[in-house]
Amino acid sequence: MNRKFNFSAGPCTLPLEVLEEAQAEFVDYHGAGMSLLEMSHRGAHFQAVADEAAALALEIFQAPDEFCVLFIQGGATLQFAMLPLNFLHTGQAGAYINSGAWAAGAIADGGAHGNVYTAWDGSADNYTRMPADAEIQLRDNTRYLHITTNETIGGIRFPDWPAVEVPLIGDVSSEYMARPVAWEKFDLVYGGAQKNLGPAGMAVVFARKSALQTGNRDIARYLRYDIHEAGGSMFNTPPVFAIYMFGKVLKWMKKHGGLAAMESRAASKSGALYAAIDGSGDYYRCPVERACRSHMNVVFRLPDEAREKKFLAEAEAAGLMNLKGHRSVGGCRASIYNAMPADGVAALVDFMADFQAANG
Amino acid sequence: MNRKFNFSAGPCTLPLEVLEEAQAEFVDYHGAGMSLLEMSHRGAHFQAVADEAAALALEIFQAPDEFCVLFIQGGATLQFAMLPLNFLHTGQAGAYINSGAWAAGAIADGGAHGNVYTAWDGSADNYTRMPADAEIQLRDNTRYLHITTNETIGGIRFPDWPAVEVPLIGDVSSEYMARPVAWEKFDLVYGGAQKNLGPAGMAVVFARKSALQTGNRDIARYLRYDIHEAGGSMFNTPPVFAIYMFGKVLKWMKKHGGLAAMESRAASKSGALYAAIDGSGDYYRCPVERACRSHMNVVFRLPDEAREKKFLAEAEAAGLMNLKGHRSVGGCRASIYNAMPADGVAALVDFMADFQAANG
Numbered sequence: 001m002n003r004k005f006n007f008s009a010g011p012c013t014l015p016l017e018v019l020e021e022a023q024a025e026f027v028d029y030h031g032a033g034m035s036l037l038e039m040s041h042r043g044a045h046f047q048a049v050a051d052e053a054a055a056l057a058l059e060i061f062q063a064p065d066e067f068c069v070l071f072i073q074g075g076a077t078l079q080f081a082m083l084p085l086n087f088l089h090t091g092q093a094g095a096y097i098n099s100g101a102w103a104a105g106a107i108a109d110g111g112a113h114g115n116v117y118t119a120w121d122g123s124a125d126n127y128t129r130m131p132a133d134a135e136i137q138l139r140d141n142t143r144y145l146h147i148t149t150n151e152t153i154g155g156i157r158f159p160d161w162p163a164v165e166v167p168l169i170g171d172v173s174s175e176y177m178a179r180p181v182a183w184e185k186f187d188l189v190y191g192g193a194q195k196n197l198g199p200a201g202m203a204v205v206f207a208r209k210s211a212l213q214t215g216n217r218d219i220a221r222y223l224r225y226d227i228h229e230a231g232g233s234m235f236n237t238p239p240v241f242a243i244y245m246f247g248k249v250l251k252w253m254k255k256h257g258g259l260a261a262m263e264s265r266a267a268s269k270s271g272a273l274y275a276a277i278d279g280s281g282d283y284y285r286c287p288v289e290r291a292c293r294s295h296m297n298v299v300f301r302l303p304d305e306a307r308e309k310k311f312l313a314e315a316e317a318a319g320l321m322n323l324k325g326h327r328s329v330g331g332c333r334a335s336i337y338n339a340m341p342a343d344g345v346a347a348l349v350d351f352m353a354d355f356q357a358a359n360g
Numbered sequence: 361m362n363r364k365f366n367f368s369a370g371p372c373t374l375p376l377e378v379l380e381e382a383q384a385e386f387v388d389y390h391g392a393g394m395s396l397l398e399m400s401h402r403g404a405h406f407q408a409v410a411d412e413a414a415a416l417a418l419e420i421f422q423a424p425d426e427f428c429v430l431f432i433q434g435g436a437t438l439q440f441a442m443l444p445l446n447f448l449h450t451g452q453a454g455a456y457i458n459s460g461a462w463a464a465g466a467i468a469d470g471g472a473h474g475n476v477y478t479a480w481d482g483s484a485d486n487y488t489r490m491p492a493d494a495e496i497q498l499r500d501n502t503r504y505l506h507i508t509t510n511e512t513i514g515g516i517r518f519p520d521w522p523a524v525e526v527p528l529i530g531d532v533s534s535e536y537m538a539r540p541v542a543w544e545k546f547d548l549v550y551g552g553a554q555k556n557l558g559p560a561g562m563a564v565v566f567a568r569k570s571a572l573q574t575g576n577r578d579i580a581r582y583l584r585y586d587i588h589e590a591g592g593s594m595f596n597t598p599p600v601f602a603i604y605m606f607g608k609v610l611k612w613m614k615k616h617g618g619l620a621a622m623e624s625r626a627a628s629k630s631g632a633l634y635a636a637i638d639g640s641g642d643y644y645r646c647p648v649e650r651a652c653r654s655h656m657n658v659v660f661r662l663p664d665e666a667r668e669k670k671f672l673a674e675a676e677a678a679g680l681m682n683l684k685g686h687r688s689v690g691g692c693r694a695s696i697y698n699a700m701p702a703d704g705v706a707a708l709v710d711f712m713a714d715f716q717a718a719n720g
Contacts, residue, residue, distance in 0.1 A: 004393035008400045011600055019387045019395050026383040027376070033364035033679070035379050037559040037605075040368045040682060073433035073561070074582055077596040081580030109580035194597055199397040201433070201561050201599040220441030220469035222434055236437040237554055239561040240371055241601050245397075319393070322400060 005344035008322035009152050009297060009335040010174065010195040013344075018248045041238055050233065053247030060250055060258055063206050064183050070205040070225065071233040071243050075192040076173045079203055080106045083146065083169060083188070084114025086215040086225050092143040095119035095166070097136065100127040100151035101328065102171060110146070119145060127154040129289035133163050142166050144187060150175035152195075153326040155299035155333065156292040161185050167211070175296045176204065177253065178338055179263045187211040193242060195296075196262075196337045198249045201242035253338065262338045266295040269336045269345045273298045276349045283356045301331045307359055308332060314355060320348055365704035368682035369512050369657060369695040370534065370555040373704075378608045401598055410593065413607030420610055420618055423566050424543050430565040430585065431593040431603050435552040436533045439563055440466045443506065443529060443548070444474025446575040446585050452503040455479035455526070457496065460487040460511035461688060462531060470506070479505060487514040489649035493523050502526050504547060510535035512555075513686040515659035515693065516652040521545050527571070535656045536564065537613065538698055539623045547571040553602060555656075556622075556698045558609045561602035613698065622698045626655040629696045629705045633658045636709045643716045661691045667719055668692060674715065680708055 006013040029036040032045060039045050050071075057069045072078065083106075084094055094116040096107045110116040119138055120131040138145065144167050150157040152174040161168065161182045170181065173191030181189055187208045194200035205225070212226045221227045227235050233243075253262060274293060277284040277300050284300045286293065302308045308331060315323050325331035336345055366373040389396040392405060399405050410431075417429045432438065443466075444454055454476040456467045470476040479498055480491040498505065504527050510517040512534040521528065521542050530541065533551030541549055547568045554560035565585070572586045581587045587595050593603075613622060634653060637644040637660050644660045646653065662668045668691060675683050685691035696705055 001388045002391075002393050003388070006394050006398055008398065008403075010597065011398055011401060013398050014395065016387070019397075023383055023386040026386060027379045028361045028363070031362075033362050034366050034681070035374065037379070038366055038368065038371055038373050041371060041560065043368075043682075073435065073599070074438070075433070075596050078434065078438075078580075078582045081583055105581075109582070112578055112580045192597060194600075199601055200401065200597045201601060218472055220438075220472045221465075222438045222441055222469070236435050237370065237552060237560045239433070239599070239602075240554075241559055241561060242599075321394070322403075 004319045004321045006321045007334045011200050012337055013339045015252045015339045018252050049244050053243050056250040060253055061177055066208055067206050068209050068229050070228045072203050073239050075203050076171055079190045080109035081113055082223050084110045085219050085223050087143055088114035092141050094144055095138050095142045096146045099148050100154040103148040128287050129292045130158045144169045150294050152297050155294045155297045156288050157294045159291050178266050198245040202239045270295040272345055272349055276352050298334045311355055364679045364681045366681045367694045371560050372697055373699045375612045375699045378612050409604050413603050416610040420613055421537055426568055427566050428569050428589050430588045432563050433599050435563050436531055439550045440469035442583050444470045445579050445583050447503055448474035452501050454504055455498050455502045456506045459508050460514040463508040488647050489652045490518045504529045510654050512657050515654045515657045516648050517654045519651050538626045558606040562599045630655040632705050632709055636712050658694045671715055
């Protein structure tokens, strides 16, 4: 197999050893005479898989006992609806930081099911930075402040968690388990699994248990966090394969040093790319304010669109795949999630230098 | 591999050749140097997979041009919420047939998001039959009649589709693509994939396109059918693996004769089991009214619970797995979905005779 380096923003590269392990046991799971995919989710085999995945999730992400972890289908996008449905009671409002495309989606969907408002708007800066604490304008009766901790498209992240008087809710989709979170500030942390945590097919939600106990109850069961918690994420048929693969990715993370190692590798890999960009004499340019540069999604431009197109084509020919920026902003983007090996980043850095030398 | 016969109600047995094909291409998809799970859902590889799955679904289920097919996460259970959210405008009501546990769930969840009522209640008969048309009591301003065409737990099905003045909405989860539906009567047909259609992880929804155009728009995007339709089931990251496996199961169905063959095999397999039950001199008993007996979930009792327990244990030892009835009703249940080979049913029939002879 001629394995490529895959810089896709998600779904994205997974650890090769995880894929190989899953392949080996795909048809006959642990000698049971059937695939895990064919087993009842109420049976002992899958219950063990789900229990181990949940326990590892809480352990690796260093979540305190006050938190539970839930597996819910529908991606981060269904969470956009569930947040106000569960948490906003009459008279309460949800505050949102508009930091880019994903935050805007959370605001739009949230507004359909609750009283939400924008507490800071990054559109004037073209989403190239996150707000300072003093810029965040909260109103009375605000139940939570929603932040998108890393914007996949803009390539920005919060360097520090906002210090505000209300609980935070964080969409961490594109930097999930790539840095620690300050749990004491959060009521809920969520994100799609399909970047750092496994294949597409579910959101992973860490929730403060006490917050779930005071949620709204007059909504359908699938939309209620407390129902998912009471059912151990199995009140209805769970996304078996997504949970199984998530567990395997977590075992891989633990084996390779856990959260601290993932954070440090991300700093090192993104640092190498930003150094290559900054050292290129303005040939490559990153539009993001330095302090807010993402460690997961490194966005950059070339001198003109013609060279960007050539860059992307030649990169693919060299086995460096999916470096195209999001269609809404153009340019280039290297998504370097936990499973991207340092070798992949080194190969990209080398390619960038060679391309500049040939097309300067 | 010592492959078992798996009578699980879902997730459940899948065609062995589908599992083996998926295993073979799991790590390196068509020589692309990466797994399909790692690819962007906007890329050519996955787009082809999704397009083929959708086209095959419409073809095999014989859906007319007025219908589209959608892949939505959250199982049938999230659909319980989406139906009233999308279809019930002010002043309109949704009618429901209460035919068992799944229908009751649809009613409870539906009631949280719209004006719904029970048009016939099967609880007085302990859910052993479906209603005749004359028993269904519809009120004015009813937008739809919701039916659960096959109840997985009770083992009953509608022998014929109700003839009523309003559009039908059908939860066909446990007999999906095992019999044709009368499309002209339906606005929407839905169900979880994890019985006849593939592994767990999504609902498959066939919707009349014109009905989606008049749906409510003041709800979050993930909950809107029209948004899923406009995005080709990819307005957000889709459940890649579930769609991929669904497509493979459909190819298997097509190769093995399509819908007509599935229906005829289901009649034959369930017929063999009901004949074994009816011919046992009341040793095995099926509580369901004859005309309403499910072709997918064959429920039966033994003379007493002690022999049921022994039956289940000895069946497992003989490689006949997961014959236990749902915990809410007890007894035995053989779920014989499309992928259950006739050999599996024949082995069960033999085992039942042997068990009776030894424990009569």
